[in-house]
Amino acid sequence: MSLNKNYILLFLILLSFNLLEAQTLKKDSLNVQTLNEVVVTGQYNPQSIQKSVHNVIVIKREQIDNQAANNLADLLNFNLNLNVVPNAQTGKSTISFFGLDAQYFNILVDNIPLVSDSGLGNNIDLTQINLDNVERIEIVEGAMGVEYGANAVSGVINIITKKTINNAWDIQAFVQEETVNDEYNWFDEGRHIQAFNIAHNINEKWMARIGFNRNAFGGFKNDKKGEDYYTNDGLRGYEWLPKTQITSNALLHYNTETFKILYKFDYFNEDLYYYDSSVRSNIDVASQTSNPSATDRIYTTNRFVNNLNLSGHTNSGVNYTANFSYQQQQRDLNTFNYYILTEEKTDNTDETYQSSKVAFSKGTINNLIKSDFYNIQLGYEARYIEGYDTQATGSETQEAKTQNQSNGALFASTELNLSDKFSVRPGLRYEYNSKFKSKLLGALSSRYLFNNGYELRANIGTSYRTPNFEELYYYFVDSNHDVQGNANLKPENGYTAFINLKKKSWINDISLTNAFKISYIDVNDKIDLAIVNESPLQYQYINIDGYKLWGLTSENRFQAQRWSFNLGATLQGISRILNNEENANDEFLYAFQLNTNVTYTIPKWHTAMSVLFKYNGKQQTYVSTGVDTNGDSLFTKSTTDGYGWMDASIKKSFLNNTFEATFGGRNLLNVINVNTSETASDGAHSTTSDALLLGYGRSFYLKLLYKLNI
Numbered sequence: 001m002s003l004n005k006n007y008i009l010l011f012l013i014l015l016s017f018n019l020l021e022a023q024t025l026k027k028d029s030l031n032v033q034t035l036n037e038v039v040v041t042g043q044y045n046p047q048s049i050q051k052s053v054h055n056v057i058v059i060k061r062e063q064i065d066n067q068a069a070n071n072l073a074d075l076l077n078f079n080l081n082l083n084v085v086p087n088a089q090t091g092k093s094t095i096s097f098f099g100l101d102a103q104y105f106n107i108l109v110d111n112i113p114l115v116s117d118s119g120l121g122n123n124i125d126l127t128q129i130n131l132d133n134v135e136r137i138e139i140v141e142g143a144m145g146v147e148y149g150a151n152a153v154s155g156v157i158n159i160i161t162k163k164t165i166n167n168a169w170d171i172q173a174f175v176q177e178e179t180v181n182d183e184y185n186w187f188d189e190g191r192h193i194q195a196f197n198i199a200h201n202i203n204e205k206w207m208a209r210i211g212f213n214r215n216a217f218g219g220f221k222n223d224k225k226g227e228d229y230y231t232n233d234g235l236r237g238y239e240w241l242p243k244t245q246i247t248s249n250a251l252l253h254y255n256t257e258t259f260k261i262l263y264k265f266d267y268f269n270e271d272l273y274y275y276d277s278s279v280r281s282n283i284d285v286a287s288q289t290s291n292p293s294a295t296d297r298i299y300t301t302n303r304f305v306n307n308l309n310l311s312g313h314t315n316s317g318v319n320y321t322a323n324f325s326y327q328q329q330q331r332d333l334n335t336f337n338y339y340i341l342t343e344e345k346t347d348n349t350d351e352t353y354q355s356s357k358v359a360f361s362k363g364t365i366n367n368l369i370k371s372d373f374y375n376i377q378l379g380y381e382a383r384y385i386e387g388y389d390t391q392a393t394g395s396e397t398q399e400a401k402t403q404n405q406s407n408g409a410l411f412a413s414t415e416l417n418l419s420d421k422f423s424v425r426p427g428l429r430y431e432y433n434s435k436f437k438s439k440l441l442g443a444l445s446s447r448y449l450f451n452n453g454y455e456l457r458a459n460i461g462t463s464y465r466t467p468n469f470e471e472l473y474y475y476f477v478d479s480n481h482d483v484q485g486n487a488n489l490k491p492e493n494g495y496t497a498f499i500n501l502k503k504k505s506w507i508n509d510i511s512l513t514n515a516f517k518i519s520y521i522d523v524n525d526k527i528d529l530a531i532v533n534e535s536p537l538q539y540q541y542i543n544i545d546g547y548k549l550w551g552l553t554s555e556n557r558f559q560a561q562r563w564s565f566n567l568g569a570t571l572q573g574i575s576r577i578l579n580n581e582e583n584a585n586d587e588f589l590y591a592f593q594l595n596t597n598v599t600y601t602i603p604k605w606h607t608a609m610s611v612l613f614k615y616n617g618k619q620q621t622y623v624s625t626g627v628d629t630n631g632d633s634l635f636t637k638s639t640t641d642g643y644g645w646m647d648a649s650i651k652k653s654f655l656n657n658t659f660e661a662t663f664g665g666r667n668l669l670n671v672i673n674v675n676t677s678e679t680a681s682d683g684a685h686s687t688t689s690d691a692l693l694l695g696y697g698r699s700f701y702l703k704l705l706y707k708l709n710i
Contacts, residue, residue, distance in 0.1 A: 001512050002612075002655075003168070003625070004265075007056065011494065012195070014589040018274065018376040019031040020514060020567070024676075026427060026485045027202070029542075029557040030301045030659055033160075034565070035050045035458070035670045037058065037123050039056045039138055039154065040138070040158070040160065040660050041054070041056055041109070041111070041138040041140050041158040041207065042054045042056070042140055042144060042156075044319070044364075044366045044367075044375060044377050045185065045319055045366070045618075046413065047393070047654070048322050049071065049217075050449070050455065051423075051447075052447070053176075053415070053423060053425045053445040053446060053457065053459070053577060054140050054141055054142075054153055054425040054449045054457070054459060054503075055141065055426075055457050055459075055498065055500040055515075055517070056138050056139070057079070057138070057139040057141070057341055058136055058137070058138055058139075058141075058220055059075065059136060059137040059138075059139070060136050061134065061136060062073055063075075063135060065206040065608040065662070066599065066608055066649055066651055066662075066705045067594050067610070067612070067647060067649060067664070068176060068649060068651075068662045068664060068701055069131055069640070070130065070131060070132075070176065070193055070213075070215060071084070071126060071127050071128070071129050071130055071131060071215075072107075072126035072127075072129045072131070072157075073093040073126040073127045074131075075097065075131065075270040075497055076126065077136075077491055077614060077620060077645050077647075078595055078597060078612045078613070078614045078645070079139070079595070079646075080553055080568050080569070080570045080593050080595055080614075081097065081098050081141065081372075081553065081572070082096070082097050082098075082139075082592070083095070083096040083616065085101070085102075086257040086694065086695070088220075088239055088240040088241065088695075088696075089241065089274075090241075090694050091125075091127070091240075091241050091243050091270075092125040092127070093125060093126045093127050094124070094125065095125065095126065095157075096204075097153060097154040097155060098154045098155075098169075098519065098521055098549055098551070098572070099349070099521075099546070099547075099549055099572060099591075100153065100154045100521070100523070100549075102123045102124065102470060103120070103122050103123050103151060103675055104124055104151065104153040104154045104465055104494070104523075104575060105122065105151070105152060105153065105154045105155045105156060105157065106121035106144070106148050106149070106151055106152045106157070107121060107122070107124050107156075107157050107159070107366065108121065108128070108156055108158040108159065109156065109158075109159045109161065109305075109307070110141070110158075110159070110160060110161055110262075110307065110323075111158060111265075111323060111362070111571060112307055112309075112323050112325050112360060112362070113329065113347075113360065114129070114163050114170075114305070114327070115303060115305065115327035115329045115331065115356050115358050115644075116356065116470045117157055117301075117329060117354045117356060117389060118223075118354060118356060118385060118387060118389040118392065118468060118629075119151075119332055119356065120149040120280065120356075120358050120360065120385055120467065121148075121152075121683075122153060122465075122467070125553050126243065126268060126504070127157070127245075127383075127489045127649055128194045128268060128301070128303070128608050130179075130215075130245075130268075131196055131360055131459075131491045132195060132211055132212050132213055132247075132249075132286075132532040133161050133162050133164045133198055133209070133211055133249065133293070134159055134161055134162070135160050135161060135163075136160050137157065137159055137160065137181075137558065138157075138158045138160060138343075139155065139156075139157050139158075140155050140156050140158070140498040141154070141155045141498060141519065142154070142459050142461055142498045142519070142521075143461035143463040143494055143495065143496040144156050144428040144443075144461065144463065144499075145157075145429060145441065145443065145462050145463030145464065145494075146411055146412070146413060146428065146429045146441055146443040147429075147443075147459055147571050148425075148463075149381060149407065149409055149429065149431055150431070150433075150439075150462070150463065150464055150465065150466050150467065150491070151439075151464075151465050152222040152463045152492030153201065153463045153464070153465055153492075153496070153521070153523060154494075154521065156281050156497070157432070158225070159565035160207075161251075161264070162199075162233070163207075163251070163253050163262060164198045164207060164255070165207065165709075166577075166617065166709070167201070167709040167710060168200065168201050168500070168710060169198070169199070169200050169201075169314065169708065169709070169710045170197075170198070170199040170200075170707075170708075171197070171198045171199075171706075171707070171709075171710055172195075172196070172197045172198075172587040172705065172706065172707050173194075173195065173196045173197075173705070174194075174195050174703055174704060174705040174706065175193065175194050175195075175703070175704055176191075176192075176193035176194075176195075176701060176702070176703040176704075177191070177192060177193075177701065177702050178188065178191035178192075178193070178296040178666075178699055178700070178701035178702075179191075179449065179699045179701070180217070180218060180219070180240075180696055180697075180699055181220060181222075181290065181672075181696050181697035181698065181699060182697075183218065183221060184219060185284050187454045187519070189219075190213070190218050191216070191217050191699075191701070192214075192215075192216045192218075193213070193214065193215045193216075193237075193703075194213070194214050195211070195212065195213040195214070195292045196211065196212050197209065197210070197211035197212075197215075198210055198211075200499050202403065205254055205255055205256055206252070206255075207251075207252075207253045207255070207256055208250075208252050208253070208255070209249075209251040209253075210248075210249065210250045210251075211247075211248065211249045212246075212247070212248045213245075213246070213247040213248075213251075214244070214245070214246055214247075215244070215245040215247075215472055216243075216244045217240075217242060217243050217244070217699045217708075218242050218247075218330075219238040219239075219240050219241055219242030219273075220238060220239050220240035220697075221238055221239060221242075222238075222239035222240075222672070222696070223235070223238050223239070224239055224277075224703065225237075225618060226240055226275070226342060227273075227275040227296075227340070228385075229340075229681065230279055230292035230340040231277075231279065232279040232280070232342065234278075234294075235277065236275060236276070236277045236278075236279055236294065236639045237268075237274075237275040237276065237277050238275065239693070239696070241272055241273060241274055242273045243270055243271060243273065243476070244270070245269070245270045246267075246268070246270075246631045247265045247266070247267070247269075247495070248266070249264065249265060249266045249267070250264070251263070251265075251369065256317075258313055258314075259310075259312035260309070260310070260312060261308070261309070261310050262307075262308070262309040262310075263307070263308050263309075264305075264306075264308075264309075264377050265304075265305065265306055265307075266303070266305040266307075266428055267301055267302075267303070267319060267321065268303040268305075269300070270299075270300070270301040271299070271697075272298070272299040272300075272301075272302050272589065273296075273297075273298055273695070274296060274297040274299070275294065275296050275338075276294040276296055276297075278292075278294060278295075278297050279292050279293070279340070280292060280293050280295050282339075282464075284570070285510050286568060291339055291341060291342065292339070292341065293337050293338060293339045293340065293624070294337075294338055294340065295336075295337055295338075295579065296335075296336060296337075296338045297333060297334065297335050297336075297656070298333075298335055299331060299332070299333040299334075299415065300331070300332045300333075300334065300496065301331045301332075302329070302330050302332075302613075303327070303328070303329040303330075304327065304328045304329075305325070305327045306325065306326045306327070306702070307323070307324070307325045308323070308324040308325070309321070309322075309323050310323075313367070314650055315372055317367050318366075318368055318488065319365070319366050319367045320363070320365045320366075321363060321364050321365075322355075322361070322362075322363040323360070323361065323362045323363070323364075324360070324361050324505050325358070325359070325361070326358070326360075326361040327356075327357075327358045327360070328350055328355075328356065328357045328358070329354075329356045330354065330355045330356075330357070331352070331353060331354035331355070332351065332352050332353070332366050333350070333351050333352075334348065334349070334350050334459075334668070334688075335347075335348070335350075335355050336348045336349070336456075336582060345459075351390075352434075353389070353390040353391050353707055354387070354388070354389045354391060354392075354457075355388055355402075356385065356387035357385070357386045357387060357388070358383065358384070358385050358386075359378075359382075359383065359384045359385075360381075360382070360383045361381070361382045362379065362380070362381040362382075362705040363379060363380055364377055364379035365377070365378050365379070373416065373417055373419065374414055374415060374416045374417065375414065375415045375417075376412070376413075376414045376415075377412065377413050377414070378410075378411075378412050379410070379411045379412070380408075380409065380411075381407070381409040381411070382406075382407065382409070382627060383406070383407045384404070384405075384406045384407075384618055385404065385405045385406075386402060386403070386404040386405075387402065387403065387404075388401055388402050388403060388469070389470070390473065390476065392469040392470035392473075392477065393469055393470065393474055393485070396523050399423045401473070401665070402475070403440045403469070403472075404434075404618075405433065405434055405435050405466075405688070406433075406509055407431060407432065407433050407434070407450060408431070408432045409429055409430065409432070409511060410429070410430050410499065411427065411428065411429035411430070411441075412429075413426060413427030413443070414426065414427075414465065419432075420449075421448055421449040421450070422446075422447070422448045422449075423446065423447050423656065424444070424445070424446045425443075425445045425446070426442075426443070426446070427442065427445075428440065428441070428697075429441040429442075431684075433466070433491075435466075436490060436491050437490070439491070440460045441464070442461070442462055443459070443460065443461035444459070444460045444649035445458070445459045445460075445464065446458050447457075452503075452505070453503055453504040453505050454501070454502070454503050455500075455501070455503070455504070456499075456500070456501050456502075457498075457500045457502075458497075458498070458499050458500075459496075459498045460495075460496070460497045460498075460638040461484050461493065461495075462493070462495050463496075464492060464493050464494060465491060465492040465494065465495050467486075467489040467491065467527055467541070470485060470541075471485055471486065471489055472485050472486065472489060472540040472541075473485045474541070475489065476489045482536060482538040482539065483538075483539045483540075484531070484539070484540050485540070485541050486539075486540050486542060488532050489527060489541060489542070489543060490525060490543055491525070491678070492523055492524070492525050492526050492527060493523070493524050493525055494521065494522070494523045495521070495522045495523075496520065496521045496522070497519075497609075498517065498518070498519050498520075498659045499517065499518045499519075499521045499537070500515060500517045500518075502514070502515040510558060510559070511558070511560070512554070512556075512557070512558055512562050513555075513559075514556045514557075514561075514630070515553075515554070515555045515556075516552075516553070516554055517552070517553040517554075517555070518550075518551070518552060518553075519546075519549070519550065519551040519552075519553065520548075520549065520550050521547070521548065521549040521550075522547070522548050522549075523546065523547040523548075524546045524547075524548075525543040526543070526544070526545035526546055526547050527541055527542070527543055527544075527545070528541070528545045529541055530542050530544050536635065543594075545576065545577060546575075546576070546577035546586075547574070547575070547576055547577070548574070548575045548577070548588075549572060549574050550572070550573050550588075551570055551572040551573070551575065551577075552570065552571045553568065553570040553571075554568060554569050554570075555567075555568040556568065562600060562601050562602070562603070563595070563598070563601070564598070564599045565598050566596060566597045566598075567595075568594070568595050568596070569592070569593065569594045569595075570592070570593045571590065571591075571592055572590065572591045572593075573588035573589070573590050574588065574589055574590075574591065574593075574621075575587065575589070576621065576622065584628050587622060589619075589620040589622075589637075591616075591617055591618070591619045591620075592615075592617030592618075592642075593614065593616055593617060594614070594615040594617075595614040595615070596612075596613050596614075597610065597611065597612040598610065600613050605652065606652060606653035606654070606657065607649050607650065607651065607652045607653075608650070608651045608652075609648075609649070609650045610647075610648065610649050610650075610651075610664075611647075611648045612646065612647045612648070613644065613646045614644065614645050614646075615642065615644045616642060616643055616644075616645070617642045618638075618639060618640065618641060619639070619640045620637055620638065620639050620641045621638050622635075622636070622637055622638070623636060623638045638677070639676065639677050640674055640675075641671075641674050641675045641676070642678045643674050643694070644671075645662065645667060645669065645671060645695075646667070646668040646669050647665065647666050647667070647668065648665055648668060649662055649663065649664025649665075650662070650663055650664065653664075658706065658707055658708065659704070659705070659706055660703075660704075660705040660706075660707065661702070661703070661704055661705075662702070662703040662705070663700075663701070663702050663703075664699070664701055665698060665699065665700045665701075666698075666699045667695050667697060667698055667699060667702075668698055669698075670697050670698040671694055671695040671697070672693065672694070672695055672696060672697045673691035673692065673693055673694070674691065674692045674694050675690070675691055675692075676690050676691065677690070678693050
């Protein structure tokens with residue numbers, strides 16, 4: 001890490017501690033607004049964020065609207081300790097959270113994990129999660145195994161949807177046009193979004209809502225020539241694949257003072273188009289003509305979600321919740337021979353190569369005993385997952401081989417209010433898994449409210465990650481390769497510890513929130529592909545690795561009536577331990593992130609202007625590049641250059657907020673490729689360079705929204 005970055009982090013840490021000393025000079029409406037912010041993730045009941053034993057990061061609807069964010073991938077680029085990882089050729093964008101990939105945290109919708117290609121809650125494509133009816137997003141960092149079970153090692157992201165409206169009718173419709181770099185036209189290039197949502201309060205107890213969203217992404221050619229190009233020089237196709245997404249939903253909500261029931265249905269459809277770069281000339285010698293063709297593919301994803309939520313309280317004060325969900329996701333592949341000039345398709349083949357069916361239920365009960373001193377929560381969770389992934393499992397299972405897995409869990413925790421300021425919550429979870437050994441997970445969380453607005457939180461917790469389809473069942477063996485999964489893998493075990501010190505204060509009409517956080521993550525029995533036989537050379541997934549992370553984070557927020565300003569930085573040290581490799585290096589490698597955003601509002605003009613920026617510093621890791629004469633892996637240090645990401649927007653309302661226009665730019669620093677280089681760990685070999693595709697460059701958008709509240 002460079003000296004300049006050390007100075008930046010030191011400055012922000014000192015800024016945090018200096019501002020933590022600021023005294024409360026005047027408490028105004030900002031104070032009330034901050035204290036009354038309600039969160040639900042990891043809580044017994046909805047409650048003030050100040051009373052939460054967990055440090056909850058909240059992304060409000062206002063920020064979603066200011067960024068004109070249509071899906072999670074549009075939104076999460078600017079959070080510290082979190083990186084959006086796109087894959088242009090699969091069309092997916094996933095999350096790296098504290099250096100761990102998308103398999104190590106859960107994405108929830110109203111506390112229910114969301115189905116993915118081969119699982120539940122984890123490894124989800126962010127571009128497939130629409131934000132039209134989202135009220136806010138809550139992020140909890142650190143292991144949440146007691147509350148949410150497997151695959152919540154690094155944390156959870158809980159998407160809270162809108163469930164009430166303030167008027168008899170709430171109608172919204174919008175169109176959004178967006179360039180993709182400098183590529184745009186009305187139909188084939190750029191990004192084109194249309195949406196319609198209508199909600200109605202039928203009476204005092206019943207509310208209904210339906211919604212529809214279409215998002216057509218025309219792909220990004222960059223140096224390629226698109227689907228109509230027919231020269232066989234490797235330039236046909238797209239750098240980022242085109243896709244069209246349809247999202248529709250319906251909701252019915254019954255609400256009384258003592259009982260609530262909510263049914264929600266979501267349907268998602270995506271068509272992803274792959275155009276092969278290899279072109280066949282198909283020359284007809286007799287007529288001296290050619291009819292060039294290529295083998296193209298269409299990947300179609302269909303997802304159905306049925307969620308039922310019950311909650312309420314009895315006359316004695318007992319609170320209860322019960323969630324039931326049935327979800328299904330299926331990915332189909334249509335392969336065909338496409339004649340480019342005549343647009344004919346022949347030799348069509350169809351197969352379903354990924355499928356997941358999930359039944360899920362979770363229930364809790366608390367306030368069993370009336371006491372101001374303590375509260376006890378008891379809960380259960382049950383899930384059944386059935387599915388297959390022939391792409392991940394390899395050639396042995398090209399005919400769909402269905403696997404299933406069931407989980408059952410009982411969990412309990414108690415929140416002890418030792419005083420008005422000090423509370424402690426220990427918890428345990430016993431989890432049965434049909435494929436793996438039963439697990440006992442634990443957590444201890446505490447919160448202390450000091451004088452003058454200081455808040456101290458500490459959380460220690462455990463969770464685990466179950467092996468995925470590829471790790472369990474992959475099989476690719478021919479004359480040159482022998483790579484196999486391992487059905488005897490055991491889950492990875494994760495442990496985290498987080499300490500967060502926060503200070504809220506007011507100087508005249510300025511609200512200050514300053515936080516300093518220490519984080520630690522330790523994962524053992526980590527799964528990796530390793531050499532299990534030297535001659536012939538054979539690879540297999542085994543539990544051999546470890547992963548450790550420690551981090552320091554400073555976050556500072558300044559807010560007045562018209563403007564808000566955030567400034568934060570984090571320093572992470574990551575060690576990856578390869579326990580059976582002679583040449584492995586387990587030293588800590590460091591990465592630095594800096595983020596800031598500014599929002600300025602002009603109430604008289606009904607206008608808000610926002611700028612968001614995040615700098616991801618140079619990242620390093622050790623990667624295997626082969627084997628030595630003894631059969632041990634050789635490693636090189638891979639370095640990814642630092643880069644910055646910036647978005648900006650201006651939003652204005654017209655005619656008593658009936659119309660709203662948002663104009664902005666994404667990726668204003670024009671990031672497309674980021675250089676990566678590899679250097680042998682002993683320094684004996686020259687450096688090799690490559691490029692990592694991260695974006696499709698600078699783009700601009702215009703969103704026009706119509707709202708009718710009657």
